[in-house]
Amino acid sequence: MTNGEVSDLSALWGSGLPKPAPTPKPHYHGHRDRLRDRATAGGFAALPDYELIELYLFRTLPRGDVKPLAKALLARFGSVGGVLGASLDELKTVSGVGEAVALDLKLLHEATLRVSRERVARRPVITSSSQLHAYVKAALAHEPREQFRVLFLDKKNQLIADEVLNRGTVDHAPVYPREVMRRALELSSSAIILVHNHPSGDPSPSGADITMTKEIIAAGRALRIAIHDHLVVGRDGVASFKALGLL
Structure with a gap:
């Protein structure tokens, strides 16, 4: 556009003709x-x-x-x-x-x-169950695969470490009692809390969960390592073996 054309447009707008509509702002402006x-x-x-x-x-x-x-x-x-x-x-x-x-x-x-x-x-983990449940749910409720982890506690039941011992498939994470006990001894842990998730969303313990827990309890008894609880985590909540009378 030449300078003359610009002047002509300015003159037209000055004579009362409508100017071009401004570009509309985005709706989210x-x-x-x-x-x-x-x-x-x-x-x-x-x-x-x-x-x-x-x-x-x-x-x-x-x-x-x-x-x-x-x-x-x-x-x-x-x-x-x-x-x-x-x-x-x-x-x-x-x-x-x-x-x-x-x-x-x-x-x-x-x-x-x-x-x-x-x-x-x-604080002692076993006296702050609501915070413990909130923690394990945040960590595991939305995991797409089953994960088995252990909370290792000292003599005052305070947390020493939270470790993933195995990751599995959508419905199974194998765990071996000897591996759980070996790690507890390495950390000088006096007690443990078992934790795993159910990717299906339902935290209800399965028969295999109950059998595996009994095997770990037996292994811990021989070494004087207490199993305070086993928590099963799903999108629908947290199931406690202790609260269900399974421990």
Whole structure:
């Protein structure tokens, strides 16, 4: 366009003819600021799950509308816990989730686990069952494969270590009593709590779970290592052998 043409257009607009309509702003324009303001004013607890995830995604994806992505993550994994508990590869199956988003979500998950672990470690584990159950549920409720882990305790029933002793398939994680006892002796542990998950979601102990627990109890008795409980974790809750009268 020449200078003359620009002058001609200016003259036309000056004569009262309508100017071209401005480019419309995206429908989400200002949404981030409004959401931050609501979170600040009303507290994070008042936000629905998808908005909580949105707020977190703002840091990873500084531009664009992330509400559809937050809703897609919840639709795929069912809950905030399900989103954070999903593996890196599972997260990346959701359209719009790349390496950066998946990694940041897993970092958030690890941070929540460490906070829960600190609460458990500060006091005798067997006297803080609600915090213990919250911790193992956060760690295992959304694991896609069965995982067997052991909480090793000292003479004061405080946590020495939480270790994964085996990872298995969707419905089985083999465990050997001698391996459990060997590790307990290495850590000078006086007592242990067994923990494993049921990826099906139902935490009800199976016949195989009960048999395996009895074998570990027998092995521990010979070494004077107590088995305080066996917790089975599922999306539907945490089952305690002790509470069920199975220990």
